[in-house]
Amino acid sequence: MSVVVNHLTYAYSEGGKPLPPTLIDLNFTIEEGEFLGIIGHTGSGKSTFVKHLNGLIASEKGVVTVDGHDLSEKSERKIVRSLVGMVFQYPEYQLFAETVYDDVAFGPKNMKCDEAEIKKRVVRAMELVGLDVDRFSSRSPFELSGGERRRAAIAGVLAMEPKYLVLDEPMAGLDPKGREEILALLERLRRENGCTIIMISHSMDDIARHATKVLVLEKGSVYLFDKPEIVFSHAEELMSIGLSVPNVTKICIEMNRRGVPIPKTICTENAFLNWFKEGRKHA
Amino acid sequence: MRDITLGQFVAGNSVIHKLDPRSKIGMMILYIVMTFLVKRIYFFAIPLAYLIIELILSGISLRYILNALKPIRILLILMFVLNLVFTKGENVWLDLGFWQITGEAVLQSCFMTLRIILLVAGASMLTLTTSPLALTDGLERLLSPLKVFRFPAHELAMMMTIALRFIPTLMDESDKIRSAQMARGADFESGNVFRRVKSMIPILIPLFVSSFRKADELAIAMESRCYHGGEGRTRLHQLRFRLPDLIAILVTLLFVASLIVVLVLF
Amino acid sequence: MIQFQNVTFHYEKSSTPALSEINLEIAQGEFIAIVGHNGSGKSTLAKHINGLLLPTSGSVIVCGYDTKNENDILKIRQQVGMAFQNPDNQLVTTIVEEDVAFGPENLGIASEEIRARVDRALSSVGMTQYAESAVHNLSGGQKQRIAIAGILALRPNILVLDEATAMLDPSGREDLLRTVKRLHDDGMTVIMVTQYMEETVDCDRIVVMNRGRIVCVGTPSEVFRKQDILEKSNLVAPEAVKVRNELKNMGFEIPDDVLTAESLAEAVCLLL
Numbered sequence: 115m116s117v118v119v120n121h122l123t124y125a126y127s128e129g130g131k132p133l134p135p136t137l138i139d140l141n142f143t144i145e146e147g148e149f150l151g152i153i154g155h156t157g158s159g160k161s162t163f164v165k166h167l168n169g170l171i172a173s174e175k176g177v178v179t180v181d182g183h184d185l186s187e188k189s190e191r192k193i194v195r196s197l198v199g200m201v202f203q204y205p206e207y208q209l210f211a212e213t214v215y216d217d218v219a220f221g222p223k224n225m226k227c228d229e230a231e232i233k234k235r236v237v238r239a240m241e242l243v244g245l246d247v248d249r250f251s252s253r254s255p256f257e258l259s260g261g262e263r264r265r266a267a268i269a270g271v272l273a274m275e276p277k278y279l280v281l282d283e284p285m286a287g288l289d290p291k292g293r294e295e296i297l298a299l300l301e302r303l304r305r306e307n308g309c310t311i312i313m314i315s316h317s318m319d320d321i322a323r324h325a326t327k328v329l330v331l332e333k334g335s336v337y338l339f340d341k342p343e344i345v346f347s348h349a350e351e352l353m354s355i356g357l358s359v360p361n362v363t364k365i366c367i368e369m370n371r372r373g374v375p376i377p378k379t380i381c382t383e384n385a386f387l388n389w390f391k392e393g394r395k396h397a
Numbered sequence: 398m399r400d401i402t403l404g405q406f407v408a409g410n411s412v413i414h415k416l417d418p419r420s421k422i423g424m425m426i427l428y429i430v431m432t433f434l435v436k437r438i439y440f441f442a443i444p445l446a447y448l449i450i451e452l453i454l455s456g457i458s459l460r461y462i463l464n465a466l467k468p469i470r471i472l473l474i475l476m477f478v479l480n481l482v483f484t485k486g487e488n489v490w491l492d493l494g495f496w497q498i499t500g501e502a503v504l505q506s507c508f509m510t511l512r513i514i515l516l517v518a519g520a521s522m523l524t525l526t527t528s529p530l531a532l533t534d535g536l537e538r539l540l541s542p543l544k545v546f547r548f549p550a551h552e553l554a555m556m557m558t559i560a561l562r563f564i565p566t567l568m569d570e571s572d573k574i575r576s577a578q579m580a581r582g583a584d585f586e587s588g589n590v591f592r593r594v595k596s597m598i599p600i601l602i603p604l605f606v607s608s609f610r611k612a613d614e615l616a617i618a619m620e621s622r623c624y625h626g627g628e629g630r631t632r633l634h635q636l637r638f639r640l641p642d643l644i645a646i647l648v649t650l651l652f653v654a655s656l657i658v659v660l661v662l663f
Numbered sequence: 664m665i666q667f668q669n670v671t672f673h674y675e676k677s678s679t680p681a682l683s684e685i686n687l688e689i690a691q692g693e694f695i696a697i698v699g700h701n702g703s704g705k706s707t708l709a710k711h712i713n714g715l716l717l718p719t720s721g722s723v724i725v726c727g728y729d730t731k732n733e734n735d736i737l738k739i740r741q742q743v744g745m746a747f748q749n750p751d752n753q754l755v756t757t758i759v760e761e762d763v764a765f766g767p768e769n770l771g772i773a774s775e776e777i778r779a780r781v782d783r784a785l786s787s788v789g790m791t792q793y794a795e796s797a798v799h800n801l802s803g804g805q806k807q808r809i810a811i812a813g814i815l816a817l818r819p820n821i822l823v824l825d826e827a828t829a830m831l832d833p834s835g836r837e838d839l840l841r842t843v844k845r846l847h848d849d850g851m852t853v854i855m856v857t858q859y860m861e862e863t864v865d866c867d868r869i870v871v872m873n874r875g876r877i878v879c880v881g882t883p884s885e886v887f888r889k890q891d892i893l894e895k896s897n898l899v900a901p902e903a904v905k906v907r908n909e910l911k912n913m914g915f916e917i918p919d920d921v922l923t924a925e926s927l928a929e930a931v932c933l934l935l
Contacts, residue, residue: 200577202580256606259702260701271580286830289701358833364924374931374932386906530756559755562798565797614747614753618753621713621745622817623769634774
């Protein structure tokens with residue numbers, strides 16, 4: 115099963131008049147179990163696109179299906195919302211309940227789970243994000259630290275046990291340790307729960323390291339859609355549309371400029387060091 | 398949604414737009430006085446003429462005035478009917494046995510309804526031709542003499558300024574929070590009134606929390622920028638009372654005077 | 664220009680000090696980065712520079728004024744401009760130029776002089792054409808540049824950026840950093856609080872904070888050499904430095920002043 119995007123076009127409207135389209139004829143398939151990184155600068159349509167994935171925006175032209183459920187059908191949207199979890203930018207700003215437990219339980223409650231099931235899900239979600247159930251359950255979400263609040267908010271989405279997890283810049287504003295924690299969580303979700311991850315991020319280093327597929331959006335269209343090493347091997351093109359590339363790619367570009375033919379597909383630290391070991395043997 | 402402002406300011410470059418907001422506030426007060434001085438329905442011709450001249454000079458389409466009247470249409474109808482029912486008179490136009498419609502009642506109904514229409518239309522002329530910021534500015538300066546009596550004119554104006562600045566930001570934010578809660582399965586559309594109000598809690602609480610945080614951070618930022626209350630503050634845009642302001646006020650006074658003359662003579 | 668003399672600071676409800684025994688001297692024209700993880704005390708330190716927070720013990724002297732002296736606080740705040748993290752929450756009025764004018768208005772400057780300052784400030788952040796725009800229609804990066812313009816209109820000598828890039832996208836961040844670097848070139852003393860180590864490679868000195876203490880001060884190449892301190896402080900060196908350190912561990916000779924992708928590529932090419 116997968117997310118299929120077929121000829122998706124979308125335009126916002128203002129005062130009844132349609133604005134120029136934000137998304138233009140998108141076509142691609144996100145396979146189950148994938149870690150999709152979405153890049154593109156502000157206004158490229160990233161956020162608008164991911165809002166389609168659980169029917170917060172309804173497409174007028176084109177079709178998005180999640181596991182076969184067509185999102186243009188109103189009746190299907192409810193099913194899809196339990197399949198696709200959405201973590202928005204700065205998700206801690208959506209916390210509202212008196213205790214962390216109640217907040218995390220909000221989603222399962224809306225899904226009409228019974229009390230025992232809700233409890234099971236909350237405990238599981240809190241454990242996943244690394245918030246100790248005994249210590250945090252009865253605390254107010256507003257007295258947690260920044261990183262903890264972020265994780266509590268993500269737990270609120272995970273408690274719905276989505277098959278697909280969509281995240282819009284989940285690491286924004288966190289310190290390096292906080293960022294690593296979130297990335298480790300995503301890796302774990304994918305490995306252990308088979309969760310498909312769809313992540314918008316500006317950090318090319320993180321995308322290069324973790325994504326299995328990268329979608330580059332530019333002015334509402336698909337600019338590139340491929341494996342990260344292939345996408346980042348188009349470094350010059352990416353930079354020409356004002357996007358940055360992983361730092362390792364930058365090093366490789368500089369080395370090529372100095373006459374060292376290091377492959378353009380190298381975009382992570384590990385790949386770079388491996389090549390270096392090999393390259394040194396050759397030399 | 399994004400460009401919402403208080404009132405319904407229509408940007409423009411007319412003589413009326415360019416008047417000092419203080420003059421416009423003063424003119425509106427005089428105009429209101431006029432509509433209250435009127436004792437007989439045909440005397441409304443004078444404030445009406447004034448309004449029409451102002452409308453033409455401002456280049457504002459009549460549509461905006463009608464739009465401003467729309468929200469109070471129920472009130473207008475109610476006013477009309479109540480006056481029709483409760484005004485006593487002798488000149489019976491229609492006799493339904495239990496209820497008589499008299500000529501006096503019809504006249505009184507028209508009189509009261511017209512007065513409200515003229516009041517609202519005049520007041521909306523002010524907000525249509527004056528940006529909320531200019532209005533705030535004008536009010537602050539007009540009220541500043543009251544500072545002697547410890548009236549917080551500056552503080553009120555500052556609060557208005559900040560409110561105007563943050564309304565669009567908070568609208569955006571409530572949109573985002575709404576989306577986020579909907580993605581968690583929140584349902585804002587079904588159920589009875591009580592349930593719907595309750596379903597707003599997951600939007601309202603984060604919005605309150607965020608407003609407090611904004612207020613806190615803004616206060617720190619303002620302090621860092623040497624804000625220390627209204628004392629000794631100057632402004633980038635000085636309000637200037639110019640010749641057109643003088644003429645506008647004089648013309649308005651002329652209208653008031655002529656109304657008084659008419660009232661005394663007839 | 665700025666002296667922290669044995670500064671300790673307690674937040675009211677907290678039992679542990681947010682700052683302990685801070686001693687730091689910053690000279691005119693320096694570009695300083697203060698780094699540390701969330702809660703390390705770096706923002707608390709920054710807020711002492713313009714007297715938003717006052718030391719529990721010790722003192723902070725800015726341009727010869729003690730921040731504890733209430734009468735001098737406006738003079739200090741004129742000297743020390745401060746930009747904060749959330750671009751939305753530091754702009755006061757709806758229209759760009761009126762916001763930039765907010766600071767000078769508070770100082771009671773004549774309206775013609777305010778006009779001149781506003782125009783100058785807007786042009787030095789490259790936002791002149793937005794003078795009459797509504798603030799809420801701008802992007803995050805543009806809002807942050809307006810915030811800087813609002814500070815410049817006060818004609819300060821010191822610019823403190825309290826995680827001012829944290830909420831910006833990469834292009835907004837670049838814009839802002841470019842603007843700040845230009846101001847520094849024109850003589851501004853810059854103190855930049857940040858978590859992004861990439862932003863610190865060009866600065867004169869880095870101050871590393873952890874648990875309210877300064878654990879290390881030095882030039883970028885000195886600081887990035889101390890992997891153990893960075894690790895203990897929950898910080899991550901810039902990617903190029905990480906790769907450099909790995910290569911060094913593999914036995915390659917790479918000089919310590921290699922901090923960027925470009926210089927690393929150069930050094931590596933020499934090895935091959």
